[in-house]
Amino acid sequence: MTPEANRADVLIIGGGLMGAATAFFLRRHGLSAILIERDLVGQAATNASFGNIRRQGRFLPQLPLANRSRALWGQLGALLGEDAEFLASGHIRVAFEEAEAAKLEAYAAQARPYGLELEMIRGPAMRERFPFLSPAALMVSHSPQDGHANPRLAAPAFARAARRAGARVVERAPVLGITRDGVDFVVETRGAGSFRAPVVQVSAGAWGRAFARELGEDVPLTARSPQMGVTEPMPYRIPPVMGLASSRPGEGVYLRQVKRGNIVFGGGRRCPADLEGQRALLDPANTLRQLPFLAQLLPPMARLRVIRTWSGVEGYIGDDLPVMGASARLPGLFYAFGFCGHGFQLGPGVGASMADLIATGDAGVPLEPFSIARFAGGFPAAMAEGAHLE
Amino acid sequence: MAVIVVGAGPAGTRAAARLVEAGLRPILLDEGSRQGGQIYRRQPENFTRPPAALYGSEAGKATALHRDFAALRPHIDYRPETLAWGARPGELLTLHGETATALRYDALILATGATDRVMPVPGWTLPGAYTLGAAQIALKAQACAIGRRPVFFGTGPLLYLVAWQYRKAGVEVAAVLDTSPFAARLRALPLLAARPGVLLAGLRYTAALLRAGVRVESGITPLAVEGEGGRVAAFRWRDRRGREQALATDAVGMGYGLRSETQLADLLKCRFAFDPVARQWLPELDAEGRSSVPGVYLAGDGALVRGADAAELAGRLAACALLRDAGHPVDPLETAHLRAGLRGMARFRRGLETAFPWPGAQAAALPDATIICRCEAVTAGDIRHAAAALDAPEVNRAKQLMRPGMGRCQGRVCGLAAAEVLAAARGVPVRAAGRLRGAAPVKPLPVATRMPEETP
Incomplete structure (x- = not known):
């Protein structure tokens, strides 16, 4: 028998940013929710995140969701009582070659109908606006309303707010299995007993594939460990997040300066991850490979020192798009996982849209491109293997 | 067989020497510019103080270690000023200047030493506040004092040793204030008696300080390092009878024994266990220094703080374990002898932690x-x-x-x-x-660092 406290309208498996935000927004619909987390909220992909609140460069049909999420980031203080250090300080992609500049211009033209206005800035105007840029920089694509936030704070903040709003957050409770019993799903955990609800959302990041498979739906997901790092602090001078626009493998590094002065960076090569051991694998040599490109993107960085590197376990889907929306097989089952290293910005929007979808049947933004149904006919084995190391 | 020894203090030096005896040519990495580690730290090349002035009662051991290293040097690949900052399976990543190198190894001995164990107190970050270890390095390496009238507080043998070294160098020591109660030292006597010579040396430092008229108290509770004009001006404490005391001073040296530098073992994924005596997490080791990771050995204060004499034995013992695991003949009598030597050290260490407990509370x-x-x-x-x-x-x-x-x-x-x-x-x-998870780099890594070639 499942105790009454372990029954709810919705069970959410996985307490990353997606799950925590969904729990929070479900409460605003008046639905009861239990968030079940294997470890502590926001430990795996969320904790590995760089902290980018970036819309430019995204898959265009994802922009409505990203726009919704961007608006929510701006309201975080009002919603949660804390802002997770969100700064709408702008985001620039820096091109060093005409071919890359042309790609940025083409993207800007395509993004405009989605309501994302990007400014292409070159020459003296660019240098005046962004004096810290390398003399070799050719053009920047500037997204003025984007910026960055602290991923270590965001998921716990959502979980605490969800708890205050009446959701249950169960930590250190690994899920052993999900079964169907009549109209209910029964979720067995190690340490916290079993839970029951007519609706389940799987937002278990890189571990989402195992749960989906158990429920009869496979997706081509590979686990990867991104390479993140941070320097010692220097005076705060670099408001926008910066990314190097390059299509060559390993060159696409990005960085942001936090207000306390440190420069957080990521990009370049990724390592495999150990799903069973639940840990990211890191190759310190990948940090060394990032350094020349970081110094190219922001020359003053060459005088700083790296004080820490880290990673986390991220789920990458073969077509570089997440799995989001209703199951194609079981009523009451929903997915939001596999955000391919670009989920942090989407987090609040994913939570709000999934809660809307679960509560009303309408997510409010188009989620069709992310449906798990796209893999219903199977997929080539190669799609789930070996990719996403760059 | 590629063997790397990290750290050229007593443990690393003795480990490297034993490997050379077996016909190997190990790489010896050391962050310092000169071999010797912290305890037998050498002065810069152009300084001329004699060993007796630098190392006091330990001058003989220091000289022997330095001399043996000089003989060892042609037989090893010695890399000073080199930081081991990261690890991947079978490889260490090192840094020399702004050049990184990936060094392949079949086996690894970590002899990474220890640093001061610090318990903060209000004002401990003021300029003029040092750890005991730093106060000692200033004196030993550079012949500088941390102040004109320093107060030393904290606990542990180093507290008395540093104060005595300062006094001997002609510095007026304002006070030596120990957080451990005198009764704890009495309780520890049976354990400390495992090494009567060391016990006596410790008592001699205290006696010499008292003879010189230095204020020595035990059972104190530090209250604050007080500042004026942005630097240390006074130290305030509660004495063992509960009365508040204060002394004007221009510098403080503080420390509570040592903590092992275990980051490399952590990066190499060695299993750690909580050590209730030291109240810290330490790599799990067998009696000869084998970690939970095959091919990774630990020795010296970086494995378990037992001091320099134990480090010399443990370094040699870890090398014996490595050699035996790699199929080299090792006389069982040799390891038995080393292990027997270390047993007394372990007893003494428990005595020290009893006499000078970390004031976690x-x-x-x-x-x-x-x-x-x-x-x-x-x-x-x-x-x-x-x-x-x-x-x-x-x-x-x-x-x-x-x-x-x-x-x-x-x-x-x-x-x-x-x-x-x-x-x-x-x-x-x-x-x-729990314990903070380690991450590369072990110490800050310049963004300007380049790795010219990767060793295949």
């Missing part, structure tokens, strides 16, 4: 405004907030939320104290507060 009483993590200016109150309002059950979570241990030193200075503050705030034993 002080953490609970620190005012909220006290800075714990000086790199990130995280206060005791911030950590308590993480523990209570933000519900952080252990130190890594507290670090994610409030940043203790997130700065340049990566918690090497504040980690133990932060765990005590967190544990006290949650009312759990310090073991339950």
Whole structure:
């Protein structure tokens, strides 16, 4: 028998940013929710995140969701009582070659109908606006309303707010299995007993594939460990997040300066991850490979020192798009996982849209491109293997 | 067979020597510019103080270690000023200047030494406040004193040794203030008697300080290092009878014994266990220095703080273990002899921890405004907030939320104290507060670093 406290309208498996935000927004619909987390909220992909609140460069049909999420980031203080250090300080992609500049211009033209206005800035105007840029920089694509936030704070903040709003957050409770019993799903955990609800959302990041498979739906997901790092602090001078626009493998590094002065960076090569051991694998040599490109993107960085590197376990889907929306097989089952290293910005929007979808049947933004149904006919084995190391 | 020894102090030097005896040519990495480690740290090349002035009663051992190293040097690949900052399976990543190198190894001996164990007190980050180890290095390496009239406080044998060394160098020592009660030292006597010579030397330092008229107290509680004009001006404490005392001073040296430098073992994924005697997490080792990872051995204070004499034995023993595991003949009598020598050291170590216990409980009483993590200016109150309002059950979570241990030193200075503050705030034993996970780089790595070639 499942105790009454372990029954709810919705069970959410996985307490990353997606799950925590969904729990929070479900409460605003008046639905009861239990968030079940294997470890502590926001430990795996969320904790590995760089902290980018970036819309430019995204898959265009994802922009409505990203726009919704961007608006929510701006309201975080009002919603949660804390802002997770969100700064709408702008985001620039820096091109060093005409071919890359042309790609940025083409993207800007395509993004405009989605309501994302990007400014292409070159020459003296660019240098005046962004004096810290390398003399070799050719053009920047500037997204003025984007910026960055602290991923270590965001998921716990959502979980605490969800708890205050009446959701249950169960930590250190690994899920052993999900079964169907009549109209209910029964979720067995190690340490916290079993839970029951007519609706389940799987937002278990890189571990989402195992749960989906158990429920009869496979997706081509590979686990990867991104390479993140941070320097010692220097005076705060670099408001926008910066990314190097390059299509060559390993060159696409990005960085942001936090207000306390440190420069957080990521990009370049990724390592495999150990799903069973639940840990990211890191190759310190990948940090060394990032350094020349970081110094190219922001020359003053060459005088700083790296004080820490880290990673986390991220789920990458073969077509570089997440799995989001209703199951194609079981009523009451929903997915939001596999955000391919670009989920942090989407987090609040994913939570709000999934809660809307679960509560009303309408997510409010188009989620069709992310449906798990796209893999219903199977997929080539190669799609789930070996990719996403760059 | 490629063998790397990290650290050229007593343990690393003796380990390398034993490997050479077996016909190997190990790489010996050392952060220092000259071999000797901390305890037998050498002065710069152009300084001329004699060994007796530098090392006192330990001059003979220091000279022997330096001399043996000189003989060893042609037979090893010695790389001074080289930091081992990262690891991947079978490889260490090193840094020399701004050049990184990946060094392949079949086996590895970590002899990475120890640093001061610090318990913060209000004002401990003021200019003029040093650790005992730093105070000793200033004197030993550079012939400089930390101040004209320093107060030394904390606990442990180093407290008396450093104070005595300062006094001997002609510095007026304002006071030597020990947090451990005198009764603890009496209780520890049976254990300390395992090494009567060392015990006597320690007593002699104390006696010499008292003879010189230095104020020596035990059972004190530090209250604050007070500043004026932005630097140390006074030290305030509560004496063993509960009365508040203060002394004007221009510098303080503080320390509570040593903590092992275990980051490399952590990066190599060695299993750690909580050591209730030291109240810290240490790599799990067998009696000969084998870690839980095949091919990775630990020796010296970086494995377990037992001092320089034990380090010499443990270094040699770890090398014997490595050699035997690699199929080299090792006389069982040799290892038995080394192990027997270390047994007395282990007993003595328990004696030291009994006599001079880490005052973990002080953490609970620190005012909220006290800075714990000086790199990130995280206060005791911030950590308590993480523990209570933000519900952080252990130190890594507290670090994610409030940043203790997130700065340049990566918690090497504040980690133990932060765990005590967190544990006290949650009312759990310090073991339950866990330990900060290590991450590369072990020490800051210049962004200008380049790796010209990767060793295949």
